[in-house]
Amino acid sequence: MTELRDLVDRLVADIDAVFLFSPSSSDYETLREVDGTVVVVGPENTVDADEFVQLPIDFTDLEGRIRFGIEGAMEQELIEEGDEVACVSDFMNGTANAVARIQTNEFSPSGVYDLFVNSRAEPGVVRDVFEVAVELGKKGQKGKPVGALFVVGDAGKVMNKSRPLSYNPFEKSHVHVGDPIVNVMLKEFSRLDGAFVISDAGKIVSAYRYLEPSAEGVDIPKGLGARHMAGGAITRDTNATAIVLSESDGLVRAFKGGELVLEIDPEEY
């Protein structure tokens, strides 16, 4: 086994930082003694680490988790561009362990950290909407696939760049994403046309909005239709974030600043 050990040694030689994904306290205690930075990444800082990046959603895929952790650590200046880091994580529901070496200068940020942490809307609101979209994507509406478009943040401006398709069921209500009843309502109304508009603080401002952003110069991947175009374009015209569930391919995508920043398959969550 010496060859294998050599290989692992090379994998972790001369690294600048170790990233531990949801480590046990004993793993953290052992590894905090190493030279260099130790960054803990997880939904909660259960080990009381000094250097910590909080995951807003439970990324089940290893790549998503690593991306988020590295982008977050860069943004918090825990590591810098050009650093080489070793990531230690479980995956496949804890049935497998991985050590991965990442060269940060060969890593192009996807904007996933930025999406949750630096959106105009509160991070919890972006996460709640994201979760509704994922759940809707998993279950569909009465077993049939559904699509949905959620525009989160900068609601005043979004309302100015859109018009109603029908009467707004949220007109006089004061309901927020994350309330269990609201999730049921959002799923119910997602059968109908148009977009949901949600404020920075998570208030559902409107359903059934037809977005009319200027689509000039918006570059979204080919093959996506009007819903995605409208969702992408409104995020360039305003400071909103759009979360789009596709009826045709079942994926959830997020747009910010007119660009696609995240694409996930709800079945993998």
Ligand SMILES: Nc1ncnc2c1ncn2[C@@H]1O[C@H](COP(=O)(O)OP(=O)(O)OP(=O)(O)O)[C@@H](O)[C@H]1O
């Ligand atoms: N400008 C818009 N504003 C709000 N909703 C829109 C807009 N354009 C399209 N939609 C909604 O998107 C639905 C699907 O349109 P379309 O098939 O062109 O989009 P798509 O991007 O291909 O999405 P999907 O992958 O879900 O099919 C429409 O029925 C409508 O409800």
Ligand SMILES: [Mn+2]
């Ligand atoms: Mn379509």
